[in-house]
Amino acid sequence: MSGERRISRRELLKKAGAGAAAVGAAGAGAPFAFAGPHKYTGRWLSGNLSAITWVHFVPSYDAWLDPWAKQWGEANDVQVNIEHINNTLLDTRAAAEVSAQQGHDLFFNLHPMAIYEDQVIDHKPIVQEVARTQGAYMPIAQASTYNRKTKKYFAVSDSYVPDPVVWRYDLWTGVGAEPNTWENVLKAAPKLKKIGHPIGIGQSQELDSNMALYAFLMCFGSFLQDEHNRPSLDTKNTVRAVNFMAQMYRVGEDPAIFAWNPASNNQYLYSGTASLILNAISATRTPEQLHLPFSDSLYIWPIPAGPHGRLGLEHLMGCWNIWKFSQNKENAMKFLVDLLKAGKQATIQSQLYNFPTFAKTFPFEQIRQLAAKDPNKPHGKYTVLTTIAERYTHNIGFPGTMNPAMDEVFSTFLIPQMFAQVSQGKMSAAQSVASIKSQVNAIYKKWEARGAV
């Protein structure tokens, strides 16, 4: 093999060191270098399957998934390769794979990728097969992965993550309040800021802010689209919501919230400063893991209620899709079906982070029983997750469904922008809402012209 190469091994050795040369030669020459040790333990497997997914926030999930996939592979005579990359890089990889028309057979992302509908197969067979034994595909998943217009399942969701509010019980009882409604939060916020523990709801160009502010809008009766997927931002309610949040910021929050990335609100909590954040339970699991002094005072509640009610979003929607250009569609479909059937284990191994998307996989009652046994104090705090999942969790685009226009509004962070420019006093709420509304309308018009909405 070294004869084919222009570079003599000695030059490489001199310059890059023996280690690099050896590994480099192996990496470049051997066509299956990335397959790792799988090839050399056990027997040669005839089929192939490659998948890419995120690095799960809860490490125990990945510690379960990878061996599970390996065992599945050996049982089905398929060489399975799962890659994990940082979730922020998934969009880029998807675009590159589509452009190259080559890549992984199975692609996972934390939001349903509606724009790639034409590049993926129809996932109906998978949904139907799993529904036979696992109960109905839940409405929240259906609304996120099914295109009513083309009648196509452009992805299959294997999990969603309920989005609670995580708050410091010790600090809130100190000021004699609890985050039951947004009114209460507004009243308590200045008192909490005074004792040096402001609340923290991001208004940045990132995922957590997007989720929190969308849900906030819904609590105030403001919905980005109606059930027919037409833009329907109600001016009065939206202005009210924006003003409310701006006031809450002024009296009870720290300017840091405009600079956040998805990890920031967590870090704000872990530093002991934040008294309330909106985040999935990774925000409580990490303090438990690090034995932070206040981890027993971290409570989990559903999102506070607003004038329109108590409506929340899923924090993340785990969606798998199979590219049309995949050479291993059969294997991919079978893998997904089996993975979905293993949803109960997935929920347990992710420490209740992932919630299953089929009704009978792990019924809420059973999840509640498991949550009640969670050893962390206060005992039973995780049981509220099932309540949140059952009653207060909706899909992005509620009451409509996920589509490319919604995706673009989401990906360009128009909603955090709408809030932030008012909170920072750059313009009035009416101006901000009007400007964003016209941008949203333009986006929807664009995608409607393409026939995608």
Place this chain on the structure above:
Amino acid sequence: MAAVAASGGSRLGRLRYVTERRGFLATLLISPAVLFIAALVGVPLVLAIYLSFTDATAGSLSGRWVGLGNFRADLHNPIFRGALWHTFLFTVISQAVVIVCAGLLAHALVRSFRGRWLLRFLILLPWAAPIALTAIGFLWFYDPSSSIFNWFLVHLHIVSAHGVPNWLGTPRAAMSSIITVQAWRTIPFATVIFLAGISSIPQEVDDAAAMDGATGFKKFWYVSLPLQLPIAIVAVLFGIIFTATDIVVPYILTNGGPFNSTQVLTTWAFQTGINAGNLGEGASIALFMLPLLAFVTVGMLVFARRAEVT
């Protein structure tokens, strides 16, 4: 010369004759480079230009022809206009800072003194470190709760604990943060280039200037600067090009925020084209700067050549 070589007469001699011909040899030597660049830059560029005139999406990769529609939509979009302005600010201010600092540093580093090796090492560090990683590091240095800069500001009693700047969260501060990081990592690079320029001034010029009594600033302005101008211009040009087309610093530090106040053309093109899937529009945004930058480049290179003092 050709005649001498051609007198061989044998086939080898004929070959030699051919390779001695300037034109042929030149073409032969240049062609690998040209082919490489044509294939890996030219072809994708043509494709990108094509995309910018269509409504292609990331999901379909080909779209209908819309002519200048994307460009017109860009100009109507307030976020894009903001990105254009921010790119200008980001590039010009960071490079102005770099030129001044690097110029000073280069002059100070020319003569040797005790400890120069160590100090030079420290100065080279920002350039040696991979920028994608140091930008992530700066996220921590600017962190609202744990910023080390804020720690100093508070403990030196320059600001109160509640008045610390929100480095990445308010428009002005965020803009100055990304400008600072970009300047921080470019200064070593520019310093080295300027050092080269200063070293290239022949000793005789130096001595002549000293004899004429020109010292200090006068010497700098009338003697050193004109001689260094070609190199200085090239350093400035590289700095401008690399800054205007670079995505790493704004993307990692602020991702265009807060509310698009640090959005530059590269990050906005990325968000529109890749995250939102609007490929045609993303292409048009990325290509917007191309004519302007080309104009600036050619202009500066021509100026540099004219300014050469032989």
Place this chain on the structure above:
Amino acid sequence: MSLQWRHRLFSYGVVVPFAIVLAFPFVWMAVTSLKPQNEVFDPAHTWSFHPTLASWGFLFHHTAYVQWLENSCFVGVTVVIITLAIAMPAGYALARLAGRVGRSLGVAIFLTYLVPPTLLFLPLSRVVAQYLHLSDRLWALIVVYPSFTIPFAVWLLMGFFKSIPQELEDAALIDGCSRFGALVRIVFPISMPGILTVVIFTFSLVINEFLYAITFISSSTNRTLTVGVPTDLIRGDLFNWPGIMAAILIPSIPLALVYNAFLNRFIAGFTGGAFR
């Protein structure tokens, strides 16, 4: 004596503050990298010193960090070699042989820098996957990176070769050398500083690259430094700051030492440079 004093004052007075400002982030990186995980997020413990090598150990034993370093080195070195192999002849040709056309071509080559990679990576991924069949291989990067290192190298070497006096080559030719022989035997040895300059700049461009590395490489063992660190040391919600800081320090210090060591020859490389 007074003049020397003034010079020294100027030198120290400028260089020391700059060195402090430019290098301080690295000092803070070192401090952070030694912090135990449960103290990192606590502002009260900003300077508390309970140093631990836990994060360094994590970096080496629980991530593929060494692999990433090797990959980055391998890619860097190979790209440098390819760049030199292609850019040296081209630079020479443009400097000596092509006259006016050469200058224009030189500028045209430089203009390729104006195209942002944020856009190029999509069509390039198609080229790499479909036509070159190099998906997820380090060779994809090795093939693509010269596209932005060669223009710079050509341009630099072009200027450098121009500064070498024509007489040296002419003398060799009169002595019976072929043009090619003159190139190899006379010109290249003299242009060592220029070549060194190209090596250092090319390597630094490669190490810094981020977007193509993410696009073309996905498997953990093939990752380079810039992809591996965000992936394995940032777990979504949780940044492993001590680990990240250690990961930055490890390549930076040796690289800075190398650059520093070659700085003098390096400067001579520019001195010859495009500016005559």
